[in-house]
Amino acid sequence: xxxxxxxxxxxxxxxxxxxxxxxxxxxxxxxxxxxxxxxxxxxxxxxxxxxxxxxxxxxxxxxxxxxxxxxxxxxxxxxxxxxxxxxxxxxxxxxxxxxxxxxxxxxxxxxxxxx
Amino acid sequence: xxxxxxxxxxxxxxxxxxxxxxxxxxxxxxxxxxxxxxxxxxxxxxxxxxxxxxxxxxxxxxxxxxxxxxxxxxxxxxxxxxxxxxxxxxxxxxxxxxxxxxxxxxxxxxxx
Numbered sequence: 001x002x003x004x005x006x007x008x009x010x011x012x013x014x015x016x017x018x019x020x021x022x023x024x025x026x027x028x029x030x031x032x033x034x035x036x037x038x039x040x041x042x043x044x045x046x047x048x049x050x051x052x053x054x055x056x057x058x059x060x061x062x063x064x065x066x067x068x069x070x071x072x073x074x075x076x077x078x079x080x081x082x083x084x085x086x087x088x089x090x091x092x093x094x095x096x097x098x099x100x101x102x103x104x105x106x107x108x109x110x111x112x113x114x115x
Numbered sequence: 116x117x118x119x120x121x122x123x124x125x126x127x128x129x130x131x132x133x134x135x136x137x138x139x140x141x142x143x144x145x146x147x148x149x150x151x152x153x154x155x156x157x158x159x160x161x162x163x164x165x166x167x168x169x170x171x172x173x174x175x176x177x178x179x180x181x182x183x184x185x186x187x188x189x190x191x192x193x194x195x196x197x198x199x200x201x202x203x204x205x206x207x208x209x210x211x212x213x214x215x216x217x218x219x220x221x222x223x224x225x226x227x
Contacts (some may be wrong), residue, residue, distance in 0.1 A: 059214075066173050
């Protein structure tokens, strides 16, 4: 595809439910990042994948958050037992390699609202 | 811990003027620095990437500079247009995994 895609674009859920957010990176991009943008916290890093492995999960706010990446491509961010403070826009980015100085390209985001 | 600050938080200028947006960061050990624009309700569009070894990058009416030792970057926009109205975000990439630490952004309004 031409760019990073994310689905769904909007998700409204009830407190306590689980949600899955999907990211399709640019084809061939080896690095994938999840970020979260919320009113109170700005834009913050969640997790980084290189291929299928996640060497940096330091930004995940709690053990209710997890992510996986399969086939070096699609990634899924899962939030279990959602809370109202999880409401935010979740952004995914991908980048190629160090020859391009790892310029990151972002998807349009998933807006999550927890009622 | 890296901290990124952008000043001003908001800026309004008449169409046609040149303007400068500022970004400062606390840890000079960075891999790269990216400037993005974000339109309301949209994702981030990459404008310019500066490698840590570079001093500036140019794309059209945009010029970004980097002074790593002093922890500063500027984004210069020449001959501003109403279509430049957006929030501009500065982000520094960490050495090792290039994860980005973002500033809080400057909301730019160009007045026709």
